[in-house]
Amino acid sequence: MATSTVRARPKAVVLQKPGRPRMVVYVFGRYIRIAHWVRNGLLIWLVLSGIYIGNPFLARNLASEASDIFIMAQVRGWHVIAGWILLAMTLVRIFQFLFIRQDGKLGLGAELRMAPVMFSWRAWRDQLAFYLLMKRDHPHFTYSNYGPLQYLVYTMLYASLLVISVTGIILAAPYLSSGIAVWSADIMRPIEVWMGGLANVRAVHRFVMWFFILFTVAHIYMAVWNSMRTGNLLIEGIVSGFAAKDDDVHARPATDDELEPAAKTAKKSPTSEKQPPKAGGKH
Amino acid sequence: MNRPHTQTEPPAQAPTQEHSPREYYERLAAEADAHMDRLEAKEPLKELTLGTLLKRRGVTRREFLKMVAVTTAALSLPSIFDLRVARAAELATRLPVIWQELQSCTGNSIALLRNANPGVDALLLDLISLEYSEVLMAPSGQAAEDVLEAAIERYDGQYIAVFEGSVPVADGGNYLTIGPAGHTGIEIVEHISRHAAAIVAAGTCAAYGGIPAARPNPTAALGIADFLNTRRINTPVVNLPACPVSSTNIVGTILEYAMFGRLPQLDAFGRPLWAYRDRIHDKCERRSHFDAGQFVEGWNDQEGLKRGLCLFKVGCKGPMAYNNCGVVRYNEGTSWPIMAGHGCIGCSEPGFWDTMTPFEEPLPGRVYPLPFGLDADADTIGAVALGAAAVGIAAHAGATVVKSALEQRQAKQEPPKKEQ
Ligand code: HEM
Ligand code: SF4
Ligand code: SF4
Numbered sequence A: 001m002a003t004s005t006v007r008a009r010p011k012a013v014v015l016q017k018p019g020r021p022r023m024v025v026y027v028f029g030r031y032i033r034i035a036h037w038v039r040n041g042l043l044i045w046l047v048l049s050g051i052y053i054g055n056p057f058l059a060r061n062l063a064s065e066a067s068d069i070f071i072m073a074q075v076r077g078w079h080v081i082a083g084w085i086l087l088a089m090t091l092v093r094i095f096q097f098l099f100i101r102q103d104g105k106l107g108l109g110a111e112l113r114m115a116p117v118m119f120s121w122r123a124w125r126d127q128l129a130f131y132l133l134m135k136r137d138h139p140h141f142t143y144s145n146y147g148p149l150q151y152l153v154y155t156m157l158y159a160s161l162l163v164i165s166v167t168g169i170i171l172a173a174p175y176l177s178s179g180i181a182v183w184s185a186d187i188m189r190p191i192e193v194w195m196g197g198l199a200n201v202r203a204v205h206r207f208v209m210w211f212f213i214l215f216t217v218a219h220i221y222m223a224v225w226n227s228m229r230t231g232n233l234l235i236e237g238i239v240s241g242f243a244a245k246d247d248d249v250h251a252r253p254a255t256d257d258e259l260e261p262a263a264k265t266a267k268k269s270p271t272s273e274k275q276p277p278k279a280g281g282k283h
Numbered sequence B: 001m002n003r004p005h006t007q008t009e010p011p012a013q014a015p016t017q018e019h020s021p022r023e024y025y026e027r028l029a030a031e032a033d034a035h036m037d038r039l040e041a042k043e044p045l046k047e048l049t050l051g052t053l054l055k056r057r058g059v060t061r062r063e064f065l066k067m068v069a070v071t072t073a074a075l076s077l078p079s080i081f082d083l084r085v086a087r088a089a090e091l092a093t094r095l096p097v098i099w100q101e102l103q104s105c106t107g108n109s110i111a112l113l114r115n116a117n118p119g120v121d122a123l124l125l126d127l128i129s130l131e132y133s134e135v136l137m138a139p140s141g142q143a144a145e146d147v148l149e150a151a152i153e154r155y156d157g158q159y160i161a162v163f164e165g166s167v168p169v170a171d172g173g174n175y176l177t178i179g180p181a182g183h184t185g186i187e188i189v190e191h192i193s194r195h196a197a198a199i200v201a202a203g204t205c206a207a208y209g210g211i212p213a214a215r216p217n218p219t220a221a222l223g224i225a226d227f228l229n230t231r232r233i234n235t236p237v238v239n240l241p242a243c244p245v246s247s248t249n250i251v252g253t254i255l256e257y258a259m260f261g262r263l264p265q266l267d268a269f270g271r272p273l274w275a276y277r278d279r280i281h282d283k284c285e286r287r288s289h290f291d292a293g294q295f296v297e298g299w300n301d302q303e304g305l306k307r308g309l310c311l312f313k314v315g316c317k318g319p320m321a322y323n324n325c326g327v328v329r330y331n332e333g334t335s336w337p338i339m340a341g342h343g344c345i346g347c348s349e350p351g352f353w354d355t356m357t358p359f360e361e362p363l364p365g366r367v368y369p370l371p372f373g374l375d376a377d378a379d380t381i382g383a384v385a386l387g388a389a390a391v392g393i394a395a396h397a398g399a400t401v402v403k404s405a406l407e408q409r410q411a412k413q414e415p416p417k418k419e420q
Helices: A030-054 A071-101 A112-119 A121-131 A148-175 A179-185 A189-195 A198-230 A234-240 A254-268 B021-041 B050-057 B061-074 B079-092 B107-111 B120-127 B143-156 B185-194 B204-208 B226-230 B247-261 B287-292 B300-306 B380-412
Strands: A011-013 A023-026 A242-244 B096-101 B128-134 B160-166 B196-204 B238-241
Touching: A011 B050, A030 A198, A030 A234, A030 B120, A071 A148, A071 B021, A112 A148, A121 A148, A121 B079, A148 A179, A148 A198, A148 B160, A189 A198, A189 A234, A198 A234, A198 B380, A234 A242, A234 B160, A254 B380, B021 B079, B021 B247, B050 B120, B061 B079, B061 B120, B061 B247, B079 B128, B079 B247, B096 B120, B107 B120, B107 B380, B120 B247, B128 B143, B143 B185, B160 B185, B160 B204, B160 B247, B185 B226, B196 B204, B196 B226, B196 B247, B204 B226, B204 B238, B204 B287, B226 B238
Parallel strands: B096 B128, B096 B160, B160 B196, B196 B238
Antiparallel strands: A011 A023, A023 A242
16 A cells, blocks of 8 residues: 555655665555644644633633523534544554555454564664664564554554543533434443543543643654654655655665674564565554 | 423333333333332321321422422423322332431431421421431430331331441441441441342432542442442442432432332432433533633632623533432522532532542542652643653753764764775
């Protein structure tokens, strides 16, 4: 999917900068990029409107009759609509994660198969060493598009999106008399009881919002940092679709110390041989 | 009748899909009639009849029926039930009730007793066969204990047990002992519950632990249903939370039991749907101001208060609390908290106190206990985490700049690699 293009696009461009990745390839498909920025917009709106719902900060309008204005009702309404859109996109993404194979067909999801990266001591060591500036090169995981840290954080991100959606739907239902929110809240009643009533559901909703704010700050920093440190053009990539393939072992002769761990990996973990390194990938 | 919608809306107990509302209510009425016929065949437990009571209280039959109509509406039943509710009140003399105080302030008893006017509530209190109630009865000490034992034995499996207050289970239950023999709350609740037909947990403490169960809950207080769960006693329990529970909800539950001989349909937290189906917020007279974004801004906001704006920003927890206060109101329907100008404090919800404080700030103001006395609200916790992240980012970025500079210098000094 990543490399499918409608118009004729250059699939790869050779860069000239010494010591930096040499290939620019199309890594983020159109849907991925649009979805990324739509989600970004939805999140900003959900946080702002959510804070208003929690403690309304807009000045009140006493010039109009209460029956003529619907400030809170509209903020709540658009909050919930944005929430549903975000949930729909999240479900598509989770489906893709779980069930879409590398070749685009249904099956055990390609990304789900990358989970071992999270449990590899070696992967953690390499990645943390890179982030803690103890190693110059971005670790290359032949069997995973993600490093262990990304894998963990993105999994948590989607789990939190589910939690905030579930709590949001439970909070939305009492305002409505029928519809999807009402019947899904009916099904999720045990969750509401387990949480201990609407007040706690609301508290959970708010804590998860803080997780998103923290995630966003960390995510932006990491992406910018990565992009600058490795020259992989990730930031440009999420806009244009093109990023540099970082650490492309095939684009230049491998150095000695790159060969050594590679030889070890080949012996120790056969998984690294199963799948050839892919062109597409988000780091 | 103050709730016209109850005429058309199918009631909580309804298996409505198969029947039209009319058919449904006719069946329900038939069920009530059959049960009350059976009840009438039993001997009354009291000399007193409704007629003599009304005469003694100076209430005409007409006035009585008017009061009954209000109760019928509160029960979400249509007016064909008015006379049946009146009959249930008459038959209440055949219903043995044991009212047991536990770890409580007796506020629920007081709320029921302090009805200035002789409403159905006050009448019913005289009519039901209250076999045991520490607040009301004359005997005390061993004599009181004997009365309780005699009642349990005589009405085994038939009486309604009303509990008020929570059960403390810490220290073997020693935080609450009652009577000359020093029985613990644990023993008393187990004993009374095992032989009861049904249990009414009156007030939030009995329903969910309430104020005694607020953090740090030194007595390990439990609500009745939670306590009975730990003892595997499965007598059915109706929760009537609120602090105090309105007399309408207690009386309605008892009348309903007299009428049908079974407990009403309950929500997920064990509360009768006829009383707790809607949130305070759903039936609030200030609701249009909420939707309009017109809020009272603080206790010195005279204009907002005078105009009766929404109390959300001064801490109203109505959106999180299920109860019918706004419909039945307190003190013979005179007023209720939000009408009087203070937000709902969510007293009828599980976890009440901890989940609803601070009462005069919106919910995000809730303070969570953290180790080392660092208690903070969600936004402070979030902001501190964000600040920590910012410091970490600044440190990491700084280190990266230094490291890059070092790397570049090294690259200049070292001879370039083979291919460059
Ligand atoms: C990233 C996503 C979201 C964020 C950051 C967010 C944030 C918030 C915040 C801060 C509040 C105020 C809670 C409080 O009182 O402290 C809130 C309320 C609410 N949220 Fe969300 N929310 C998100 C997603 C959703 C979703 C997916 C839904 C539903 C489908 C939803 C439905 C609601 C509703 C109905 C309320 C109002 C609760 C009430 O009025 O009682 N939210 N949200
Ligand atoms: S005063 Fe409370 S219950 Fe009434 S509309 Fe405002 S928030 Fe809701
Ligand atoms: S208005 Fe709220 S706090 Fe007041 S009695 Fe009703 S449920 Fe309790």
